[in-house]
Amino acid sequence: MSLPSSTRGAIVAVSLGCSLASAQSNDQLPGFELERLETNTGRGTVLVGNGELMVPSGLSVSLLGHYQSQPLVLNNGEKNLDIVQHRATAMLSASYGVLSWLELGAQLPFVLWQQGKSPTDVGLAELRAQGLGTPVLQARLGVLSRRRRQPLDLAADLGIGLPIGTGSALAGDDGPRFHARMVAGTEMGWLHPSLEVGVLFRPNILLPSSPQTPVREGASSEIRLAAALATTGQGLRGELGMRATFAQQPSLELLGGARFPLISGLDAFLLGGPGIGAAPGTPRFRVVAGISFRNEPPPKIAFLDERSDQELQLVLANPERPTQEKPVRPVPTWDIALGRGEEQGPLAAAAEPLPTAKPHQPGEREKVVLRGEIHFSQGSADLPGVVPLLDQAVLRLSDQARAGVILVEGHSDKDRADSFTAVRRAQAIRRYLIDQGVPATRVRIQGFGADWPVSAQPATEQERQLNRRAEVLVITDAAAEPLTTQQTPP
Template structure:
């Protein structure tokens, strides 16, 4: 007969059975840090590298981006490779706004939508969260130089602050603040826009161990980027490369991406890019695929609506001043005329360099006798049967017939014309300030009108619907005695009419 076990013996057996569980090591959680290394450009420029430009005052840019990464986190030892994060999908929503001509501000919100990999408990780590909030960022872009202001290059400085409110369990948050400072240099060269950036990223130290290719993720981290994009719409190509040099690892992290952007409508683009990554530093995938949508809104040039009484008063005042100036010039007698002025009215290319409007050496005046128009030429004022749909103004630089880089007004007009019957037309009236001779001003005003016509034809408007006239400086919108007044006079007036105006003729397509 077996002896009955005592309570003390049962307690000892329970302790022996439970002892292996007590001695087994618990899985170690991976330290929380921001794994994402893609830093999309929230403003103008390519996806990875800015262009040095800032948005104009009131300009808005929104971007919705999704990116897939393959093997962004791999643990290595002498025997095996553990793919802690094998596949990862991150979505990013960002926006930027032009506060001043030299200041752009914005924010960016990333979200880890999905990630998975091998069981991290094999390496002694706890399981990662499949989703989580990323590190939100706020940024300011300071414009230092701008080609829009006739300076040689675009130059800006970016200041970016990352706020540690993301999910550490999803590897999308650093223990403290992140700070990025970089300088971006770019400019347009023909049909391409190259750019270069360099900066420093500072973020808290996170010990990881030698098995992940670095002892820790820490600051400072030097970042360098190169970008090259085409500027011809609606389809644009883009190639970017960015390298990171961590202070705690001898290996650089490099990503190269190329792709296309397609303008589906004015201000809205679809993009798709992809490329490989090089380096074992955490966050560098073997390859990455990016796709998304951008929306850019820039305020159009000022819209000018007809106010007949003030307009006629201003035109009468300027006509009297013009007559007085002309009488003074006639009293001085003739002056030498350059060969260019004799042939100026035949120029077709608005991108050609305009001549020096100053008088020739030895001449006594700044302009010669005016060349009369055929008939009585004056800016068109629609009558009641010719309903005005829209009227707008495009401004030009001094001595130039080159259109600005952004033309939302002309894009809007092209879209409106698609919805109007074929009888609707656009009257384009070119004007200039009072600089240079009469022939120079008239030729320049016609070149400005032709530049607008060329762009509208490119946007799909039939040439037969476009009618041109050039008035030189005869009908100014403001005074020519101040710089601001001269700036407003260097313009092309556009009128969308439901019926063709009399006396104006369409220009043939060159």
């Protein structure tokens, strides 16, 4: 049967129109955020936080760049196509401590350059080489803190990704994305482990594998787990992090590297590692490098155990007096930051240098409102993290108006290399107290070396650490006569 020429022309036109409509509907690049790497803002490693918040008015800023190999590979039914074979991106992050329990952060990513095979074989348009990524705004809420003498640091992170990224560069979702996660961390000697558990809600677009496969849209959720292990210290530090995603297509990335200081507050870092999984955005390997700057004031008073403080006051109110006075062997002393003519009355005597270098023993006309010890590592004068004792000392001294001083006595063990750090330990505590607002004229320090040990014959490292200490006393109503002692060295 033959059709009229006009009918055959109509059929051809309709078929061509349908083909063009189909090509137009498929020949586009679905807009979604390809990047899966979530970097950390604030305290912690590059990959994972440690649950610790920035102190109020503390600021952290980082700039990193990373290279990815084959983060997007599709199959057209015959072979794999490296739609994105090479990709270089950058990210600017910042975090600011607002309150002791609240920290705000932001991330702004950019696609600097990307290259791959033509995606037209799977019905997609060519992607752009550069573009703006998905900006993220984040709030971190403190739940537990070791600053309050709790066993670990625990924080909740809530964030939103704004849908203003460049979709044609695979750098922006069609709608907003949300994440919620819990981050925990603690210190175990010279190691700092951390763990993160969270969920991500995002608009998801499944890419086609051929021109005949339609692009399906829908919302999805992903469960994300991450863990990190970092070394502590002032110099070169190691970092190892893992981040896994559980969804329709699971993926995992492992990054390891080092962080090293450049100048005060400024660090550089370099990490790299493989990716495992077929989920879009999972590279074969990734290299991350960048710098980070952090500036924080000394932490303010965060915790005061009233019950323990009352027990301490009961002990200090009834000190045990020695039965008889024994001679004291003089030892070298260093005394700095003593007031000259600024204090009158009872503090005038406390502002004069000690006539002899002897650990202080309260006299009858003196009142000790706080007394405690701080222990140090061998050869180190660095404060061991958060020191609630010093925060309590600041609080006690502020209650005394002008009628009080803080006396810091530095000690060391019998290691010759460590004996020179006694005064440095006292100086480190003095700097901390001054940063907290204590006037320099109300802080006195002395160094005693190894002449006044707690354990005269230490047999273990724990006993030697007891000797590497600094004793802190808050004294009020100081007597007019010079400070004396009734204590004899072991």
